[in-house]
Amino acid sequence: AQSVTQPDIHITVSEGASLELRCNYSYGATPYLFWYVQSPGQGLQLLLKYFSGDTLVQGIKGFEAEFKRSQSSFNLRKPSVHWSDAAEYFCAVGGNNNDMRFGAGTRLTVKP
């Protein structure tokens, strides 16, 4: 069965610092991997996705993620965090029929 683990429930970083949010997945076939961001009271916005090809994926808002099959990971990174990045981040895994499963989420707090 597919599953997603986000080990960090809450992360606090200073504005301008680098960020890495961890995501590990379990999936029986080639996974399709996604990162979404959710601001309070809002829906989810797609940051980036990995289907195949280059394992380093660029997304919107300066985010990137790297697919590492050997580690079953798809960590999200940003070199310099902005205060507006404070939100909840969800990693998700799905197959081609898009039966998607979400991680528990990581809440990001940005200190001034």
Add this chain to the structure above:
Amino acid sequence: GAVVSQHPSRVICKSGTSVKIECRSLDFQATTMFWYRQFPKQSLMLMATSNEGSKATYEQGVEKDKFLINHASLTLSTLTVTSAHPEDSSFYICSARRRQGFADTQYFGPGTRLTVL
């Protein structure tokens, strides 16, 4: 592109009444839409998969008679919470699947906050 809307964004109703939530894909056709429920500070829980022109597929533990889903067109799915009770209060989010090449992506609506008094 890939915009999904939900209406209403917020609804308050009395216990025992029914509430309908609409999910629309505004700039693409979606044969499949999904309905999720999210409790405070928790992740999304898939409730059901809505297929255009056919019956919805419900996840285990989700009452199909309580959460009625209709996917009448390629751009509209509705979720009706029937005989709502306070425990149905939650944040409901829909998504629409967009076919892109050999793989699909789900695009999410902004969510509907349901409060049952």
